[in-house]
Amino acid sequence: xxxxxxxxxxxxxxxxxxxxxxxxxxxxxEPGEVHALVGQNGSGKSTLIKLISGVYRADPGGEVFVDxxxxxxxxxxxxxxxxxxxxxxxxxGLVNDLSVRENVRxxxxxxxxxxxWIDKVRxxxxxxxxFDFLGVQIDPHAKVATLKPSERVAVxxxxxxxxxxxxxxxxxxxxxxxxxxxxxxxDFYGMIRLLADQGTAVLIxxxxxxxxxxxxxxxxxxxxxxxxxxxxPTAELDEAALTRLVLGHNGELDDYASSMPATVGDGGVELRxxxxxxxxxxxxxxxxxxVVGFTGTVDSGxxxxxxxxxxxxxxxxxxxxxxRTLDLGSSSPSAALRAGIAYIPQDRxxxxxxxxxxxxxxxxxxxxxMKGRPWRSGGRWQRSETNAVLAGFDVRPHDPRxxxxxxxxxxxxxxxxxxxxxxxxxxxxxxxPTQAVDVGARGSVLRATRQAAVDGAAVVLCSSEPDDxxxxxxxxxxxxxxxxxxxxxxxxxxxxxxxxxxxATDGGLE
Amino acid sequence: MSATTTTPVQARxxxxxxRRFWAIVLQRYSLVLLWLLMIIVLIIAxxxxxxxxxxxxxxxxxxxxxxxLGLAVVITMAVGEFDLSFAGIFGIAAVTxxxxxxxxxxxYPLAALAALVVALAFGAINAGLIVGVGINSVVVTLGxxxxxxxxxxxxxxxxxxxxxxxxxSGLALGRFLGLPLVFWYGLxxxxxxxxxxxxxxxxxxxxxxxxxxSVARLAGVSVSRVRTGAYLSSALLCGFAxxxxxxxxxxxxxxxxxxxxxxTFAAVFLGxxxxxxxxxxxxxxxxxxYFLLTGVFGLQLLxxxxxxxxxxxxxxxxxxxTISFLLQRRVRG
Numbered sequence: 001x002x003x004x005x006x007x008x009x010x011x012x013x014x015x016x017x018x019x020x021x022x023x024x025x026x027x028x029x030e031p032g033e034v035h036a037l038v039g040q041n042g043s044g045k046s047t048l049i050k051l052i053s054g055v056y057r058a059d060p061g062g063e064v065f066v067d068x069x070x071x072x073x074x075x076x077x078x079x080x081x082x083x084x085x086x087x088x089x090x091x092x093g094l095v096n097d098l099s100v101r102e103n104v105r106x107x108x109x110x111x112x113x114x115x116x117w118i119d120k121v122r123x124x125x126x127x128x129x130x131f132d133f134l135g136v137q138i139d140p141h142a143k144v145a146t147l148k149p150s151e152r153v154a155v156x157x158x159x160x161x162x163x164x165x166x167x168x169x170x171x172x173x174x175x176x177x178x179x180x181x182x183x184x185x186x187d188f189y190g191m192i193r194l195l196a197d198q199g200t201a202v203l204i205x206x207x208x209x210x211x212x213x214x215x216x217x218x219x220x221x222x223x224x225x226x227x228x229x230x231x232x233p234t235a236e237l238d239e240a241a242l243t244r245l246v247l248g249h250n251g252e253l254d255d256y257a258s259s260m261p262a263t264v265g266d267g268g269v270e271l272r273x274x275x276x277x278x279x280x281x282x283x284x285x286x287x288x289x290x291v292v293g294f295t296g297t298v299d300s301g302x303x304x305x306x307x308x309x310x311x312x313x314x315x316x317x318x319x320x321x322x323x324r325t326l327d328l329g330s331s332s333p334s335a336a337l338r339a340g341i342a343y344i345p346q347d348r349x350x351x352x353x354x355x356x357x358x359x360x361x362x363x364x365x366x367x368x369x370m371k372g373r374p375w376r377s378g379g380r381w382q383r384s385e386t387n388a389v390l391a392g393f394d395v396r397p398h399d400p401r402x403x404x405x406x407x408x409x410x411x412x413x414x415x416x417x418x419x420x421x422x423x424x425x426x427x428x429x430x431x432x433p434t435q436a437v438d439v440g441a442r443g444s445v446l447r448a449t450r451q452a453a454v455d456g457a458a459v460v461l462c463s464s465e466p467d468d469x470x471x472x473x474x475x476x477x478x479x480x481x482x483x484x485x486x487x488x489x490x491x492x493x494x495x496x497x498x499x500x501x502x503x504a505t506d507g508g509l510e
Numbered sequence: 511m512s513a514t515t516t517t518p519v520q521a522r523x524x525x526x527x528x529r530r531f532w533a534i535v536l537q538r539y540s541l542v543l544l545w546l547l548m549i550i551v552l553i554i555a556x557x558x559x560x561x562x563x564x565x566x567x568x569x570x571x572x573x574x575x576x577x578x579l580g581l582a583v584v585i586t587m588a589v590g591e592f593d594l595s596f597a598g599i600f601g602i603a604a605v606t607x608x609x610x611x612x613x614x615x616x617x618y619p620l621a622a623l624a625a626l627v628v629a630l631a632f633g634a635i636n637a638g639l640i641v642g643v644g645i646n647s648v649v650v651t652l653g654x655x656x657x658x659x660x661x662x663x664x665x666x667x668x669x670x671x672x673x674x675x676x677x678x679s680g681l682a683l684g685r686f687l688g689l690p691l692v693f694w695y696g697l698x699x700x701x702x703x704x705x706x707x708x709x710x711x712x713x714x715x716x717x718x719x720x721x722x723x724s725v726a727r728l729a730g731v732s733v734s735r736v737r738t739g740a741y742l743s744s745a746l747l748c749g750f751a752x753x754x755x756x757x758x759x760x761x762x763x764x765x766x767x768x769x770x771x772x773x774t775f776a777a778v779f780l781g782x783x784x785x786x787x788x789x790x791x792x793x794x795x796x797x798x799x800y801f802l803l804t805g806v807f808g809l810q811l812l813x814x815x816x817x818x819x820x821x822x823x824x825x826x827x828x829x830x831x832t833i834s835f836l837l838q839r840r841v842r843g
Contacts, residue, residue: 312728334730343728351728354721356788365718366729368711377711 004068006031006201007085007170012062012073014047022047022225025062029170034192034202035231036212038246039222040410040440045205048222049174053077053087066170081108084169086160088176092152093159096145101127103144104159130158133166134191150184157191167199174205178435182297182464189215209242221245247440253471254443256450257490262289267322268458269427274328276315277304280482286427286458291450293469294462295501296479303346305479306431306462310343311336312351321426337366340426344416346435352416353404360386360400363419370423389418393444410441417448428452429460434468446471466494466501476500541784541794545801552808560811569804570693573682573758575600576803577696578751579774580781580795581703582744587778587790588707589740590720595636595651596748596774598658601767603629603752605662608671608761618678622757626749632658633745637738662764672761682758692754696796699747703792716740717789772823777802780830787837802826 009027022044039045054077110122268287278301296302311331345351386400393414478486586593603625610621707713718726756762781794
């Protein structure tokens with residue numbers, strides 16, 4: 001091993017207020033390889049990325065090298081692009097209202113001499129060059145808002161690559177695939193391969209272990225703030241082995257639908273002719289004690305279904321909950337709530353939890369009106385119910401007064417589930433609840449979903465994860481073009497679901 | 511043997527609990543401690559005989575709308591709204607009373623009621639444009655502040671209106687336990703607002719509307735209603751402040767209303783470092799207001815007036831926001 005590593009990290013640590021969240025981290029990435037950084041939420045992998053990108057200041061003593069040149073610590077975030085490091089973040093960091101050219105060139109605009117005005121011609125050329133290299137055709141003058149998802153990815157990558165000699169540097173993708181719909185993932189992976197084949201080193205941070213196995217050459221795993229395995233070739237790993245690496249134990253999803261049988265009770269929910277968003281005329285029966293999954297491609301309307309039932313977006317149709325009819329034409333979140341519908345949104349930070357408030361405040365907010373009096377919310381039930389949620393979901397730390405922002409993503413998701421299950425809803429509606437939670441938390445979220453049915457609720461699980469659906473659902477309805485195209489009844493496998501999803505799409509196109 | 515081993519075990523929780531107690535006191539009530547310290551320093555520094563009681567009485571007995579306006583601003587800030595019009599609304603309400611009584615011969619109770627209605631009307635304009643139409647709150651309240659301020663001059667004929675029946679001033683200046691009623695009104699209102707904000711579902715709903723509107727909406731909170739209510743109750747408090755202050759003074763000079771802008775913001779933001787650190791809270795505002803009033807009072811005793819006051823409020827505002835920000839950052843890690 002005489003070659004110089006493209007990126008080398010030695011002894012990077014970070015301590016927040018006396019708590020060490022990352023200790024003595026090491027990382028070596030060779031030119032031309034795709035390297036994956038894996039670990040649960042709270043394992044320290046986002047901290048490591050934030051230290052390398054200079055968002056956080058590392059504790060003294062660590063060192064970061066690019067091509068053998070020491071660039072820190074301390075790291076100067078402004079100089080990273082020149083030093084060969086580029087980052088593509090989770091949300092891709094694009095501004096929809098601006099043009100492709102402006103998005104790519106932000107911060108590195110070419111300017112005319114004397115006037116200092118932006119030189120649009122040179123900027124456009126530079127953008128075009130980056131696109132040529134990536135082999136994509138995008139109009140540099142188009143507004144980003146008008147682009148297809150795969151094109152948005154290309155714009156973000158072009159920003160990271162501009163003014164680079166092909167094959168140089170390091171590009172870091174920090175959970176980027178999360179912002180990319182399934183259909184566009186192949187293009188994205190192709191682009192990563194292209195970069196690596198040219199000699200650029202690629203570091204991907206990902207929760208999705210299958211993605212890691214598919215595109216990465218080597219893997220570095222973090223657990224509890226330390227690197228536990230460094231640079232393991234993926235050729236030596238399968239999904240089970242990689243899961244063990246991340247968790248420290250086997251993390252297979254249990255078959256909760258079998259191990260937690262629920263008695264299907266009388267009553268339940270009837271959805272009648274739902275329309276709204278991309279949904280066009282969906283009807284379904286969900287009995288109490290039953291978990292019904294909905295799935296489909298991104299274009300199928302799946303993403304509109306849960307908000308529609310929950311009253312968060314406007315639409316038409318009716319939801320009959322235990323004989324009481326709720327008109328979705330004039331529904332609202334509070335009307336849905338009164339009808340016994342608990343809707344758990346997908347966007348945990350934007351819509352699920354107020355992260356600067358405490359766990360107790362977040363857990364009890366939907367129930368204040370029912371359990372409290374108008375003139376007094378009452379403290380005792382809040383504390384005891386919150387404690388029950390914390391214990392039931394094994395939230396760590398067990399502290400009702402903890403600020404939600406200080407919890408890890410998986411624990412936040414548990415708090416979010418607990419917040420809605422607390423009221424004992426008639427209908428529980430979940431929108432992709434395992435997005436961006438690690439393997440360990442995923443199990444507890446799915447178990448809680450099944451438990452809600454065992455406790456007598458009707459449950460709707462909208463998900464694009466076949467494994468999740470197999471684990472907890474009694475039936476799965478596959479959407480295509482806003483309508484129910486296929487109904488699967490247990491027993492079914494993840495392959496059955498995928499075949500139905502994509503088979504339905506093909507059928508729809510023919 | 512057992513005695514020697516158990517004693518230290520039992521003794522250990524005591525200092526730990528005591529330390530936690532002091533940590534909480536320092537975290538939440540350091541402003542109160544600072545305030546007491548400031549009073550003691552004043553008593554020593556100011557030449558002549560000033561007793562603790564007389565100093566406290568002078569500070570707490572001030573005729574100022576600061577507490578009322580501070581509460582009004584806390585309410586709007588808590589739900590995530592920004593209101594620059596509170597001083598203007600206070601001013602026009604304060605002018606309405608003497609203008610109607612002295613210039614137009616209205617009976618006092620009717621004039622006071624009219625002042626409250628005028629204040630509520632401005633609050634309704636704020637709410638209608640900001641919540642109803644969806645216009646930026648800074649722009650709307652800045653405009654409304656200017657309109658209210660201008661109309662106040664129109665009502666007063668561009669001068670100080672005075673000459674109300676001196677007997678009426680007892681409603682504001684009458685003493686109870688050695689302090690004027692103005693102080694007690696402020697205290698009672700602060701207690702009421704504190705209760706509503708900390709112990710009722712409405713208060714928790716306000717907190718969530720301020721923290722994250724989507725989360726609040728999905729939890730079944732009527733976000734528009736809470737925001738509208740905040741603007742209306744804030745305006746009503748400003749109107750009440752106007753009635754009390756002009757009644758106490760027997761008149762009002764509309765030019766003085768805008769001078770309340772800085773001290774009020776300073777008190778509200780300084781209040782976020784006390785009692786419930788990091789959040790807009792009424793008791794914190796009350797403490798901060800008297801902390802600031804004491805500072806100004808002290809400066810006056812030291813014969814420092816005029817420009818010093820403005821500098822003092824400015825420093826207090828920026829320092830408060832800085833401390834509050836640093837506290838928040840420490841909480842989030």
